[in-house]
Amino acid sequence: MAVFVELPDDDTAPQDAADARYTAECQARAAFETGGLNSLSIADQRVEVVNANRNSITEVFACYPAATIITSHIDLNTLDSLARSCRQIRENLLQFRSQLISRTLRCSNDAVALNKNHILRYRARATNWYFVEEDGGNSEGKVGECARDLVGGCRRCGVVVCRNCAIKPPAPILLHHRHRRLCPTCLSLPLPSLLSPPLPVPSPVTPVTISTLSRSVCRCASSGVWLCQPCGRSLKSADSTYDSIWRWRMQYSPTLAEGSRRCGRAGECGAAAVVEEEVDCDAYDLRDGGGGVDEADGRDGGRGDVVSPTPSEGSGGGEGSIRSGRRGAGYARHEIEGIGGVVKKKLIRRARVGACVEEWEDERVVGRFMVREKEGGRSWCGWCWRVVPGDADKVEWAI
Structure with a gap:
């Protein structure tokens, strides 16, 4: 047996699930655009998001000429550290990535041809501070390709060299040999007046900062020795000569008068x-x-x-006349x-x-020299030719 039921016809035909979902989205979009947020139970919280990394400094790196000039003074390692310092700086530098990498700081020997005779034979000894003085006459050219990741100026002369052209730093046990004694005048001067290269005269607008002082003093003990081969060629002989003279004076001090040892700053001494x-x-x-x-x-x-x-040479006709007449x-x-x-x-x-340095009686008794400088007194570095701040200077300037 079958039962037949007749259902009434509706005005709106039923829709499937997809059509119903699409209709709901359209209604919600229309309500949001017309401002009917209350009907949708949505609170009006329009908060503008502020980029904390966007400032005048980060905007400079978005300018290609400024970014190029800054990059030309740093190596690849510093460029990588700069890109990691801030998200906005990284975003600005990425748009010039290929151009900036090719414009980083280069070694001064980058255009020098390789010396094929020394590449394999003297590669290990070429930059060693102990052998560079003996092989100095046969070290023309370079013994390897110049690096791009670690490049910086020589701490003594300022010539830009890479890690392959710089000397290997001496052993840490030899750091105490670099001290040179200063005269009483240089010891009494304030620390900023002994910096090398000299700083401009500070003013109330641009005072001498702690970061400037820390970069200008000797950093051989903390940051390592970074010298080019010509400047590092005489480290061993210079230290040996300086120590030998002090030992000789300690041995014959009763029969010698004071005044033989000069200030470590030489011609730049305050009492020169x-x-x-x-x-x-x-x-x-x-x-x-x-x-x-x-x-x-x-x-x-x-x-x-x-x-x-x-006078006979100074009034001559240039370098040629001096050389011809001096023989x-x-x-x-x-x-x-x-x-x-x-x-x-x-x-x-x-x-x-330079002026004469002081010779202390307590050092003569024990037969030791440069005791005060090795124990934290102000001295002059014979390697990088910069002032070594004493313990009192470090406390005063917080360096």
Whole structure:
């Protein structure tokens, strides 16, 4: 048996689930656009999101010329650290990634051709501070490709070198040999006046900051020794000579007068004076450059920088006349008969020398030298030619 039921017809036909969901979305969108948020139970909370990383400094890196100039003074490691410092800086640098990588700081020897004879034979010894002085005459050129990831200026002369062209730093146990004693005048001067390179005169608008002081003082003990090969070629001999002179004075101190050791700053000493000194012409003529004493000899030997040649040479017609006339005897060159009838020539020249340093009696008794400098006193670094702040300076300037 079957039952038939007749259902009435509705005005609106039923819709499937997809059509119903689409209709609900359209109604919600229409209500949101017309402002009917109350009917949808949605609170009106329009809060503007502020980017905390967007400021005047980060906007500079969005400018291609400014980003290029900044990148040309840093290496790849510093560029990577700069990109990691802030999200906005990273976003601005990524749009110039390929261009900035190719414009980072380069070594000064990047265009120098490789020395094929030294690539394999002297590769390990070329940058070693112990052997670089012995192999200095045969170290023309470079022994490897210049690096791009670690590049910086030499701490002494400022020449930009990479990690392959810089010397290998001496062992940490040799750090105490770098100290040079300062004269009483330099010890009494404020620390900013001893910085190298010298800072501009501070003003109330641009005072000397702690970061500036920490970058300008000696950092051989904390950040390592970063010197080019010409500057690092004489570290071993300079330290040995300086220590030997102090040992000699300690041995013969009862019979010697004070005043033989000069200030470590040499010609830049605060109490420097101009004196006349004699130089052996045979050794002087073998030096390259002619006009003056090697700067390393002046610093480490305590003589100082050359002020001017003697009157007979200073009024000549340039470098050619000086070189042509200095071979023979004259006003500047004196012939002296030595032992065995050997005639030697002495060159008289004027130079700036530092003031004499103090020699303490307690050091003479124990037979030790540079005790105060090694225990935290202010001194001068013979490696990077910068001031080594003492314990009192570190407390005063918080460095």
